[in-house]
Amino acid sequence: MTETPTPAATAGPVLVIGAGLLGASIGLGLRHLGVEVWLRDSSPTAEAVAQDIGAGRSCRAAGEGRVPEPALVVVATPPDVTAQTVVEALRAHPGAVVVDIASVKESVLEEVRAQGADLTRYVGTHPMAGREKSGPVAARGELFTSMPWVVCDSGRSSPAALAAAKNLAVDLGATVTFMDAREHDATVALISHLPQVMSSLLASRLQDTPPHHLSLAGQGLRDTTRIAASDPNLWVQILSANAAPVVASLHGVRQDLDRLIATLEAPRAPGARLDIAQLIAEGNAGQARIPGKHGGAPRAFATLTVLVGDVPGQLARLLTEIGEIGVNLEDLRLEHSPGQPVGLAEVSVLPNRRKELVEALQERGWKVVQ
Amino acid sequence: MTETPTPAATAGPVLVIGAGLLGASIGLGLRHLGVEVWLRDSSPTAEAVAQDIGAGRSCRAAGEGRVPEPALVVVATPPDVTAQTVVEALRAHPGAVVVDIASVKESVLEEVRAQGADLTRYVGTHPMAGREKSGPVAARGELFTSMPWVVCDSGRSSPAALAAAKNLAVDLGATVTFMDAREHDATVALISHLPQVMSSLLASRLQDTPPHHLSLAGQGLRDTTRIAASDPNLWVQILSANAAPVVASLHGVRQDLDRLIATLEAPRAPGARLDIAQLIAEGNAGQARIPGKHGGAPRAFATLTVLVGDVPGQLARLLTEIGEIGVNLEDLRLEHSPGQPVGLAEVSVLPNRRKELVEALQERGWKVVQ
Missing domain, CATH: 3.30.70.260 (ACT domain)
Known part of the structure; x- marks a missing residue:
């Protein structure tokens, strides 16, 4: 493996608040580029572990008085405390750009706006990367390599703030996409939150299936249920923060499901076969629209x-x-x-x-x- | 790759009716073992192609008068004509065991029984293998290697008929599981047909998603929608033939879906978070029960x-x-x-x-x- 060192576009010091999987991975990635990183976490253990793996310096260990004024604050806390943490960071560091990385964006923006914080220095972002594990021990600097990273203008974000958010994503190897918070939330409702719900609904049906039946399972069942193994605590926060667009998609699912149930309850009625074929064909059409590897057009290999x-x-x-x-x-x-x-x-x-x-x-x- | 030739337990001549992907693959696999195989298909082209790839001899090409009386008939037609073909084969070949390989079993058995055919010589089976392609050109002798193959006693199948069905599956490298037709259908409704429906319902939501939103799709969406690319014509037959157990599972899904929609419509109501967490946790529990590779207990690698x-x-x-x-x-x-x-x-x-x-x-x- 050859390495091409590129100078970081991100100017430090960077303060990362929340030293879990994503915060510690951001710290690690920036440290690899030589950027000064400071770490803060409500858990002293997480903060210490993140420092130990090389994700930056622990504010507690150094003593708060030694922590320099940051140029950039990255809020990487759980979604349910993100907005409050952003507001506090904007107030505590009046010269800093503050970005958050929560996987829902409109509810965070609304709360930050409602509290009268300075939206010119705030940019909501969402790195679309993750692992089935959590915590700083699972962190890795390459977590964002080649993954999409959405950057959402607050509507009042300054060009400098937007540039700082973009530079962070690019420094970590991600591919930047700009969209506003509402468009982001509608998008992830469909491409991330809905698949999670459908996978959980499906896997939930297997709770009482005898083992010798499950031993007949093929790759189809494995693929469709893989993400059903995700963390309930995280998904409670995501689904409740993005409830409206997820519900909109779920109503569409329920309509199709009701139609299918009615059809299968009278499978010999006129038109029943056509109805079933239509559902499967609509699935064909939707599936075919998902782009192939490397973001290119869907490609038949x-x-x-x-x-x-x-x-x-x-x-x-x-x-x-x-x-x-x-x-x-x-x-x-x-x-x-x-x-x-x-x-x-x-x-x-x-x-x-x-x-x-x-x-x-x-x-x-x-x-x-x- | 070393090869261990084992003598075939299946006694020929074998007549394969239906020279599509599965029928031609069975022919190929048996021919590799030296078993005499004859092929018949309503499509002269499919029958000729299957002969050309080495899956057996075309009855048309040889002339019907030259086709020997089969010891075993394998009915590999589409599901909607399977029962009728089984009945005709049982009558046309009074000395032969007749097996079918349709992916639903109870409706076939009921129809064969209703027509008063000789159930002692009939065994329903279901090789759980397939490809996203169809037709004899896609056939391969190894299609069944290490895959499950369910064998269903008709309730009156003779020991000799059951042995012939089992030998066929074992000769083709499959792993045999015995269960009755009703149990089989309930099992595949849950582990195969329900995943197909859920994947189609999900992918169907993507029909109008703008391309730049879909370009943010990750592995989760790709995995959960992969099987949505399946053939509508085949799935119409499967779902309408196994409608009752599929509907039973879909009612369970709808109940959970209704609960989730109600919860997400009032995400700040008391108990809402618990409800969401419970759905995800139930998905965790179901997913964890799917066995790992090689049919062993779920194993944490x-x-x-x-x-x-x-x-x-x-x-x-x-x-x-x-x-x-x-x-x-x-x-x-x-x-x-x-x-x-x-x-x-x-x-x-x-x-x-x-x-x-x-x-x-x-x-x-x-x-x-x-």
Whole structure:
């Protein structure tokens, strides 16, 4: 891995308030670029751990009197205390730009505005990155690499404040998108909060399923329920703070669901088959609109499936040989197998390279699906 | 790849009726074992293509007079004509065992029974394998390797008929599970049909989302909507044939959805937060019950995330080095990155091997997440 050091656009000192997964990851990323970072957390332990992993200096450990006046404050607290923390930071640091990173934006902005804080120095942002783990121990400086980071003008944010927010995101390797708070919240309601709710609703049905039934589960069930493992405490805050746009989407779901239930209760009625086909076709249409890898237009890669043994190095050998053949791997899925130590690797490549790759792999003795 | 040839337990000749993806894959798999296979399809083209790829001999091409009396008939037609085809096969071949492979079982059995066919020679089965493609061109003999294959006693199936159905599944490398038709249908309603419906309902909401909103989509949305790309024509047949158990699950979903909508319409009401937390926690509980790889108990693998460049061979090099280090890869996920040619590989390993692997990879210069 080669590294290209670029000078940070973010001017320090930066004060990060909230040293959880995201705050500590921001600290780590900025420290890698040489930016001065200070850390504050309501939990002394989190603050100390974040300092220990190199995410910045603990304000407590240094003594509050030694903490320099920040140029930028990053509020990385849980969503339910974000607005209050932003307001306090704007008042405590009258020369600083204050950004927050909560995953809902309009309710925070409304509360900051309602409290009469200085909106010219405030910018709401949302780095769309996360992990299934939490806390500073899980932090990593590369968390934001290549991920979207939404920046929301408060309506009165100064150009300097917007530039500071943008620089922070760019320094951490993220891809910046500008939209206002309301548009942001409507967007995440649909692309993040609704999938979470649907996954939880689905997984919830499995609570009483006998184990020998669940052992028949395939990749479809695994994929659709993966995010149902998310943290209830975090999602309570997100869903209650963004309730209105989420409910709007859920009403649409309920309408479709009611129609489907009515149809399936009389599956031989005239038009029933058409109704079902329409629901599935509408799902096809929506799914096809999700962009492919690297934010490009949805792209149909060609896939081939290769049988691999479940022993160390088998998959590595496959990918090495694909590399030797000179074809770029666009995506890779492993299919899990109940009860047997054999797996299937589904390899995605550009359509015009598929034939060549299949032939080359077969020559090398791999079992490739036609 | 080493191959261990085992003699087929299935006695031929086998007549496969329906030369689509599944029928042609069964033919291919049996031909690899040297079993005599004959193919029949209402589409002359499908029948000819299936013969061309080596899935067996076309009855049309040979001339019907030359087709030998089959010992086993596999009905692999679309679900909506399966029962009728089974009945006709039982009558046309009074010495043969007849199995079908439709993904719903009770409605087929009821219709076969209602027509007074010989249930002692009939066994309903369901190989839980498939591809997002269809037709004989997509067929592959390994389609069933390590996948579950459910075998349903008709209630009057003879021991010989049950053995023939089991032998077929075992010959094709599948893992056999016995359950009756009603239990099968209730199971797939929950683990296969409900996920399909939820994924379609979710993806359907994306039909009018502006592209620049969808470009913020993360892995969560991609995973939860992947199966929404499925074939409407097939799913109309599946959902209408298994309507009752699917509706039962959907009523449960609607109850939870109604509760959530009511809660989110008054997100500051007493108890609202608890209600939301409960929904997410119930999803946690259901998700945690899905067994892990190889049908074992759900197993917590340790994960580590490694930064990989999007160039040919980079991921292969990573997996090769993991192999050299001597740690078995239990699972692998690639995280996609919008707009930038960098990816993250999430590697799952046994928890007691994680530390060693992280250290060894870092020594070799990989950027590993702590």
